[in-house]
Amino acid sequence: MKFNTKTIHAGQMPDKATGAVVIPIYQTSTYKMDEINVHKGYDYSRSGNPTRNSLEECLASLENGRFALAFSSGLAAEHAVLSTLKPGDHIIAAEDMYGGTYRLFEEVFKPYGIQFSYVGGNTIDFEKAIKQATKIFWIESPTNPLLRIIDIAKVSAIAHKNNIKVVVDNTFASPYFQQPLLLGADLVIHSTTKYIGGHSDLIGGALIVNDEEWYTRLKFLQNAIGAVPGAFDCWLTLRGIKTLSVRMKKHEENALQIAYFLESHPKINKVYYPGLPSDPFHNLAKQQMTGFSGMISFKLDKGDQKAANSFFKKLKIISLAESLGGVESLICYPSAMTHASIPEAQRNAIGVTKDLIRLSVGIEDAEDLIEDLSNAINY
Numbered sequence: 001m002k003f004n005t006k007t008i009h010a011g012q013m014p015d016k017a018t019g020a021v022v023i024p025i026y027q028t029s030t031y032k033m034d035e036i037n038v039h040k041g042y043d044y045s046r047s048g049n050p051t052r053n054s055l056e057e058c059l060a061s062l063e064n065g066r067f068a069l070a071f072s073s074g075l076a077a078e079h080a081v082l083s084t085l086k087p088g089d090h091i092i093a094a095e096d097m098y099g100g101t102y103r104l105f106e107e108v109f110k111p112y113g114i115q116f117s118y119v120g121g122n123t124i125d126f127e128k129a130i131k132q133a134t135k136i137f138w139i140e141s142p143t144n145p146l147l148r149i150i151d152i153a154k155v156s157a158i159a160h161k162n163n164i165k166v167v168v169d170n171t172f173a174s175p176y177f178q179q180p181l182l183l184g185a186d187l188v189i190h191s192t193t194k195y196i197g198g199h200s201d202l203i204g205g206a207l208i209v210n211d212e213e214w215y216t217r218l219k220f221l222q223n224a225i226g227a228v229p230g231a232f233d234c235w236l237t238l239r240g241i242k243t244l245s246v247r248m249k250k251h252e253e254n255a256l257q258i259a260y261f262l263e264s265h266p267k268i269n270k271v272y273y274p275g276l277p278s279d280p281f282h283n284l285a286k287q288q289m290t291g292f293s294g295m296i297s298f299k300l301d302k303g304d305q306k307a308a309n310s311f312f313k314k315l316k317i318i319s320l321a322e323s324l325g326g327v328e329s330l331i332c333y334p335s336a337m338t339h340a341s342i343p344e345a346q347r348n349a350i351g352v353t354k355d356l357i358r359l360s361v362g363i364e365d366a367e368d369l370i371e372d373l374s375n376a377i378n379y
């Protein structure tokens with residue numbers, strides 16, 4: 001099956017019991033056994049649920065992976081990956097990353113003895129930071145919020161030479177535009193809250209992995225830790241996935257128009273969007289992605305929270321809100337919102353400064369979004 005067909009059919013064959021074309025919401029916590037531990041494949045919904053299984057099968061298929069596991073949030077999925085490590089193990093992460101991931105590293109797993117190094121996005125930066133204890137390279141591409149592109153194939157080659165695994169957070173690209181496992185990555189993470197769910201109506205996460213041993217351990221942890229999504233959220237996620245292709249095309253089409261508008265605007269100092277031919281990551285993005293997705297960051301010429309606030313207040317269609325990847329356009333102020341948990345000095349060093357704005361371009365009409373931005377830029 002090709003991608004669009006998979007979004008509709010992978011893991012979503014008509015229900016065997018009733019013929020229902022759409023997978024039912026199996027809203028049950030438990031399942032009747034015929035005798036002790038003899039059952040139809042399900043014994044308790046933390047361990048397994050048919051609606052969740054359907055979602056997992058679909059996600060594995062979309063990422064061209066063997067196995068997928070669904071979680072109650074993107075961070076819960078990350079928590080499971082980190083829980084496969086032992087005290088003393090070392091992770092090298094690209095420094096431009098979601099603030100919540102940084103917080104999970106520093107404030108939850110560091111006290112348990114996991115070590116973290118943060119590096120730039122070049123292959124050489126990863127290579128130089130390798131220690132005896134390094135187990136994982138952890139990257140986002142495109143990165144949040146600066147939309148940098150990391151060469152997944154090259155970074156994976158270095159990792160594998162050193163017996164290190166590569167984890168790619170593919171939330172910003174979605175499997176529609178990028179499939180990291182095909183580029184050499186070992187595990188893909190999604191916050192399905194974002195493009196995969198696509199309608200800003202649920203919180204969810206997922207892991208997709210090929211290695212059976214790692215999968216078995218992660219599946220054990222999914223059940224043993226217990227951060228599983230409910231059947232209704234799995235069903236909503238599947239419903240979102242059915243339109244992933246058409247949504248992603250429109251997100252990208254709108255984002256490109258808006259990026260050109262912002263780039264030519266005298267009051268905008270800088271635009272970060274890998275789809276712009278002027279973007280330093282344009283060629284690398286073209287090489288490993290089939291499109292540039294719908295996330296744009298930019299810098300206002302007056303760079304403080306007050307200026308940003310008056311800009312946000314003038315917006316009529318675009319909402320100031322956390323999150324991204326929904327059908328509606330959302331805008332945010334990373335330094336005090338999504339990335340507030342990264343210390344200020346470190347934020348500044350990375351480039352997440354007080355003039356930076358992040359825009360998740362929705363699937364409205366681009367003309368309306370440009371008019372909204374245009375009116376608000378005269379803050």
Ligand SMILES: *Cc1c(COP(=O)(O)O)cnc(C)c1O
Pocket residue numbers: 073074075076098100101140144169171172190191192193194203204205
């Ligand atoms: C939102 C996000 C996460 C965390 O996912 P939740 O579903 O909010 O827990 C992780 N990585 C990236 C890139 C994100 O944007």
